[in-house]
Amino acid sequence: MPQSSSPVLPGQSDAQPMDAAALQRANRLQDAVLAYQAELQRNPHDAYALSNYGGLLCSLGDFKTAQELLRRAVQIKPDMPDAWSNFGNVLFELQDHSGAIDAYKQCLTLRPQHARALSNLGVVLDCQGRHALAQNFHKAAIQVEPDNGQCRTNYALSLLAHGDYANGFEAYEWRWNSNIIGKHNLQGALWKGEIFVGKTLLVHTEGGFGDMLHFVRFIPFAAKRGGKIIVKVRKELLTLLQRSFPEHLFITVDDVPPPHDLECSVGSLPYLLGTTLETIPLASGYLKPDPTQVEVWKNRLDKDTFFNSVVPTLRIGLVWAGSPHREVRYVEFVDQRRSVSLQSLAPLATVPNVLFYSLQVGEKGIQAKTPPAGMKLINHTSQLHDFDDTAALISNLDMVISVDTSVVHLAAGLGKPVWMLSRFDQCWRWLSGRTDTPWYDTLRIYQQPQPSDWGSPLKKMVADLKNLEKSRRA
Numbered sequence: 049m050p051q052s053s054s055p056v057l058p059g060q061s062d063a064q065p066m067d068a069a070a071l072q073r074a075n076r077l078q079d080a081v082l083a084y085q086a087e088l089q090r091n092p093h094d095a096y097a098l099s100n101y102g103g104l105l106c107s108l109g110d111f112k113t114a115q116e117l118l119r120r121a122v123q124i125k126p127d128m129p130d131a132w133s134n135f136g137n138v139l140f141e142l143q144d145h146s147g148a149i150d151a152y153k154q155c156l157t158l159r160p161q162h163a164r165a166l167s168n169l170g171v172v173l174d175c176q177g178r179h180a181l182a183q184n185f186h187k188a189a190i191q192v193e194p195d196n197g198q199c200r201t202n203y204a205l206s207l208l209a210h211g212d213y214a215n216g217f218e219a220y221e222w223r224w225n226s227n228i229i230g231k232h233n234l235q236g237a238l239w240k241g242e243i244f245v246g247k248t249l250l251v252h253t254e255g256g257f258g259d260m261l262h263f264v265r266f267i268p269f270a271a272k273r274g275g276k277i278i279v280k281v282r283k284e285l286l287t288l289l290q291r292s293f294p295e296h297l298f299i300t301v302d303d304v305p306p307p308h309d310l311e312c313s314v315g316s317l318p319y320l321l322g323t324t325l326e327t328i329p330l331a332s333g334y335l336k337p338d339p340t341q342v343e344v345w346k347n348r349l350d351k352d353t354f355f356n357s358v359v360p361t362l363r364i365g366l367v368w369a370g371s372p373h374r375e376v377r378y379v380e381f382v383d384q385r386r387s388v389s390l391q392s393l394a395p396l397a398t399v400p401n402v403l404f405y406s407l408q409v410g411e412k413g414i415q416a417k418t419p420p421a422g423m424k425l426i427n428h429t430s431q432l433h434d435f436d437d438t439a440a441l442i443s444n445l446d447m448v449i450s451v452d453t454s455v456v457h458l459a460a461g462l463g464k465p466v467w468m469l470s471r472f473d474q475c476w477r478w479l480s481g482r483t484d485t486p487w488y489d490t491l492r493i494y495q496q497p498q499p500s501d502w503g504s505p506l507k508k509m510v511a512d513l514k515n516l517e518k519s520r521r522a
Contacts, residue, residue, distance in 0.1 A: 143499035197225025217319035244274030333463030394420035
C-alpha cells in the first residue's frame with residue numbers, strides 16, 4: 049500500500065498552512081480540506097499547500113483533483129521530494145504505474161533516504177511482478193525507518209507474492225502496526241505457536257469474509273499442538289464453519305467468549321504453523337454444505353431452464369463485484385480495481401447452452417435485473433441469508449465465475465471449479481505469473497495483463513468456456 053508523505057510545514061509567518069497540516073495530522077480531514085482551500089485561495093501558487101492538499105485528497109479518493117494539484121506542486125517547486133512522492137501515490141491509484149515509478153525516482157533523486165518513496169516504489173514494482181527488484185527498495189526503506197510498520201508490511205506482501213512464505217508470514221506480523229489494519233484487538237496472552245496441551249486457544253477473525261474462509265483451514269492443524277480451540281467469526285459464517293469443523297467451537301464476534309488461556313488472529317496461523325508453499329493444507333477443499341439445503345436447492349434449480357425449456361449444458365454461478373468496505377479507504381480503493389459491472393461480462397453471454405446464476409449480494413446485486421443481451425441469468429439471491437445458503441446453492445452448480453472476492457474462497461473451499469477474474473495488481477496469495485494456485489486445486493486465475501484491461505482475460509475465459517461447454521455436450 050502506498051504511503052502519503054508527512055505534510056511539509058512551510059516556515060512562513062502566515063499560520064494557515066500549518067493549521068491545515070495540523071488538522072490533517074489530527075485526522076480532522078474535512079476541516080483540513082477547508083483550511084487548504086482557504087490557503088490556496090489566498091496563494092494559489094503555494095507548492096507546500098498544493099502538495100499537502102493533493103496528498104490529502106489522494107487519501108480521500110479524489111484522485112483526479114489530487115493529480116492536478118500535485119502536478120502543479122512539482123511544476124512550481126520541482127525540488128520538493130514530498131511533492132514527487134505524493135504525485136507518485138496518486139498516479140499509482142490511477143493505475144499509471146510507469147508514471148508513478150518516474151515520480152518516485154524524482155523524489156529519490158532529491159532525497160535518496162526517503163523511506164516512503166522507497167517503499168512505495170517497491171509496491172509498484174510488486175504490482176508489475178518484479179518482486180526481486182521491489183524487495184531491494186523495501187529493504188532500503190526499512191533501513192531508513194526500521195519501525196515503520198507500513199514499510200515492513202509492504203515488504204511482507206512482496207515476499208508473500210513472491211512465494212517466500214517462511215519469511216513473508218513472519219514479516220506480515222508487522223501488519224498490526226500498519227495503516228491498513230492497525231492494532232489488533234487481542235486482549236489475552238498471545239499464542240506463539242508452542243504446544244498448549246490442557247489449555248484453550250481463542251482464534252479471532254481478521255479481514256473480510258474471504259480471509260476467514262481462506263485461513264480457517266489451519267484450525268485443525270493448530271489444534272494438533274494443544275487442547276481446545278474456540279474460533280470467533282462473523283455471524284454470516286457461523287453455521288457453515290461450525291458444520292465444516294465440528295470438533296471445534298465457533299462463536300460470533302458479538303458473543304462473550306468462554307474462558308481461555310491464549311489468543312491469536314486467524315491470519316497469523318500460517319506463520320505460527322510454519323507454512324510454506326509446499327505445506328499448504330486442504331487444497332482440495334474443506335467446507336461442508338448442509339445436505340438438506342443442498343437437496344432443497346437441487347429441487348429449486350431443477351425447475352430452472354432456458355426460455356425454450358432446453359436443459360442447460362452448464363449452470364454457472366456469477367459474481368462481478370466485491371464489497372466496497374468504505375470504512376477502510378485502502379480496501380475501498382482495491383475493490384474499485386477488482387470489481388466489474390455485470391454489463392462488462394457481456395462476452396460470457398456468447399457461450400451457448402449456459403444458464404448463469406447470480407451469486408451477487410449487496411448493492412451491486414440489483415444489476416442482475418438487467419443482464420447483458422443474450423445472457424440467461426437467474427437470480428435467487430433473495431433466498432441467500434448467509435454463507436451456508438450460498439454454499440448449498442453453489443453445490444448444485446457446475447462451476448463459479450467470480451472476481452476476487454469471498455465467493456471464490458467459498459466455492460473453492462467446497463471443491464467446486466472456480467474461474468477467477470483477477471486485477472493486474474492482484475492479491476499476494478495468488479502469486480505472480482500463475483493461472484493455478486497451491487491454495488485451491490480447483491481455482492483457475494484469469495489476470496489482467498495490464499491495469500484496467502478486463503477484455504483480455506474475458507476473451508481467454510470465453511474461449512475456454514466454449515471449449516468446456518462443447519466437451520460437456522459431446
